[in-house]
Amino acid sequence: MADPSLIACPHCDLLQRLPALPAGGSARCPRCDRELARARPDAATRSLALSLAAACLFVVANAVPMLGLRAAGRDASTTVIGGAIHLWTHDERMVAALVLCTAVLAPGAQIALMLAVALGARAARPAAWVGALLRHQPAARTWSMIEVMLLGVLVALIKIADYANVIPGTALFVLAGLVFVLAAMQASFDARDVWARVVWADAAAEPAADLGPELAS
Amino acid sequence: MSCPACALVSRPPRGADAGRCPRCDEPLAFRAANSIQRTWAFLIAAAICYVPANLLPVLTTTTPQGSESDTILQGVVLLWSPTGWPLSLIVLVASIMIPSAKILALAYLLLSVQRGWVANPGSRTRAYRIVELIGRWSMVDVFVDTFTAALVQLKPLMAVEPAPGLAFFAAVVVLTMLAVEAFDPRLIWDAIPAEERHA
Numbered sequence: 001m002a003d004p005s006l007i008a009c010p011h012c013d014l015l016q017r018l019p020a021l022p023a024g025g026s027a028r029c030p031r032c033d034r035e036l037a038r039a040r041p042d043a044a045t046r047s048l049a050l051s052l053a054a055a056c057l058f059v060v061a062n063a064v065p066m067l068g069l070r071a072a073g074r075d076a077s078t079t080v081i082g083g084a085i086h087l088w089t090h091d092e093r094m095v096a097a098l099v100l101c102t103a104v105l106a107p108g109a110q111i112a113l114m115l116a117v118a119l120g121a122r123a124a125r126p127a128a129w130v131g132a133l134l135r136h137q138p139a140a141r142t143w144s145m146i147e148v149m150l151l152g153v154l155v156a157l158i159k160i161a162d163y164a165n166v167i168p169g170t171a172l173f174v175l176a177g178l179v180f181v182l183a184a185m186q187a188s189f190d191a192r193d194v195w196a197r198v199v200w201a202d203a204a205a206e207p208a209a210d211l212g213p214e215l216a217s
Numbered sequence: 218m219s220c221p222a223c224a225l226v227s228r229p230p231r232g233a234d235a236g237r238c239p240r241c242d243e244p245l246a247f248r249a250a251n252s253i254q255r256t257w258a259f260l261i262a263a264a265i266c267y268v269p270a271n272l273l274p275v276l277t278t279t280t281p282q283g284s285e286s287d288t289i290l291q292g293v294v295l296l297w298s299p300t301g302w303p304l305s306l307i308v309l310v311a312s313i314m315i316p317s318a319k320i321l322a323l324a325y326l327l328l329s330v331q332r333g334w335v336a337n338p339g340s341r342t343r344a345y346r347i348v349e350l351i352g353r354w355s356m357v358d359v360f361v362d363t364f365t366a367a368l369v370q371l372k373p374l375m376a377v378e379p380a381p382g383l384a385f386f387a388a389v390v391v392l393t394m395l396a397v398e399a400f401d402p403r404l405i406w407d408a409i410p411a412e413e414r415h416a
Contacts, residue, residue, distance in 0.1 A: 004240075006226040008219035011342055012406040015226065032342045032406070069368050078367040083360075086367040092379045095387045099363050102356060131241045135222040142394070145356050152360025155304050159296065159361070160369060195223045195240065205227075205239030 004196060009034055043190035048118035050185035054111045057178040062104060066171035067157060071164030079171065080104060080149070106143040107182070113137050114185060121194045131198040134191060141186065147179045218245050249401035253327060259396035260323050266388040267316065273382030275362050280375050288382060289313065289358060311357040312386070319355075319393045322348050323400065333408040345402045352397055355390045359383065 008015050012032040021027060021039035028035050040046075061080065068077040078086070080103050087096035113133050120130035153175075157166050200206040219226050220238035227239055237244050249255075274286030287295065289312050296305035322344055329341060362383055369377040 003227075004225060007224060008226050010219065010221075010224065011346070011402045012338070013219070013403040014406075032339055034342075034346070067364060067368050069371075071371050072374055076368060076370055078364065083363045083367040087363055087379055090366070090379055092384060094384050095359060095363070095379065098387050098391065099359065103360070131223065135241060135243065142353075142398070145353050145360075148353055148356045149360045151307065151354075152357045153364055155307055155357065156361045156364040156368070158301070158304055160365060163369070163375060164371065166368075192224065195225070198223075198240070200240045201237070201242035202239035 007036055009036060037192055038190070040188055040190045040193075043188055043193055044118065044121055046188035047114060047185055047190075048122070050181055050188060051111055051114040051118050054178060054181045054185050055115055057174050057181060058108060058111055061171045061174040061178055064171045064174070065169040066153065066175070067169055068167035069160065069164050070167060077167075077169060080175075102143055102145040103149045106140055107146050107178075110137070110140040110144045110182070111185075113140055114189065117194065118189075121197070124197065126194060126198045128199050128201060130194065131201075134194060134198075137191070144182070146175060146182060150175055150179055218247060220245060221249075248403060248407075249399070252399060252401040252404060253331060255399035256323065256327055256396050259392050259399055260320060260327070263316075263389050263392035263396060264320055266385045266392060267320065270382055270385035270389050271313075273385060274380040275358070275382040275386060276366065277378045277380045278369075278375065279378070286380055289386065292358075308358055308361070311354050315351055315355045316389050316393060319348050319352055319397075323393070323396055326400065326405070330404045330408070335408050338405050338409055341405050342402055345397075345400065345405070349397050352390075352394050355393070356387075359387050359390065 005017055006015060007018055009029040009032060011034045012029060014029055014031045016029070016036075018027055018037055021037065023039055023041050026035055026038035063079075065077040065079055068075065081100070084096045084100040084104070087093075087099060113136060117130055117134050117137070120126050120133070150172075153172065157168065160166050218228070220241060220243050222243040223238060223241040225238055225240045227245070271289060274288050275292065277284055277286045279285075289308070293305050293309045293313070296302075296308065298305075326341060326345060362379060366377045366379045369375060
């Protein structure tokens, strides 16, 4: 019924068997050149450490002001969520919801999912809930736009600097760090390795032998 | 048949329904359901929103001299100066060039799949991947306008408020991202004869 060492390219459906990969090596589809797998050293430990770091930075980034403004003896400042709230109160509810989703909720979900999966994947046979969470990881990643937001904030900052004194807030620097930590977190994570070990939903279809060595051969 | 969630390849049971993935229980299908129709639907909706997104103002600036509204393109022109041109270029690329290129590229991919073109499947797949990769950067201007409006509240000197065009522009970005997700790139390879496919 199901052979876990076979892989169909997600972009062109070419059926193939993955070769053994050297540490740090990657396999690409011979037909359409999509990356199929990458051997990541210490994937489990690294993604756990990086997702913990990302969670800390994420909390700080949303708790402290990101931008400040000083003009004509008056001060103003805003946080990421403050930007969304301002839109909401000015009847741009759809855009407010979008900003909140892509700048706060999706990155939060991305980090929380990765943290839970990294913790759950420490077991030799991760439970089925790890797979259930892992399934939503790509979607959270697609809509998480911290790096796009950071570019947007920088453009806004330089734009406003023409009229008033702009004070970059602590959150801005934390966010810049978070962009790199998120990228490293995503890059160190090996979804295929977790899927290869996770407990199958249909226990009857599961191959009896341990899949680890077979996948590597 | 390959599972869209966990990539396990399994043989479907004989008969009507493709069933579910034995490893992760995701419903299986040979190709994404109604990929072409769904992609066209999102794409046409995006193209319709693209018109007001570019014609309506995205920001309104109020000063004691009166208030002034700017569209995306006017924003690009306003930013263009000896020091501001890199910013202007970022907004031009992210807000005007990427969304229009995305709409055109996806329409071309859809047509190529529907007409069963066999030429250059590799470069069409690559085009899809580029569209997938750069799409999110269109959101830059939404964030710029959000934080500009949130911060510049110096009444009565100056205040910046969001304007209706912003919602349409945000809709274009979301709809094109959904269109990219709805498109199944494996369709590009379906028109190619099986013996050539494995070459």
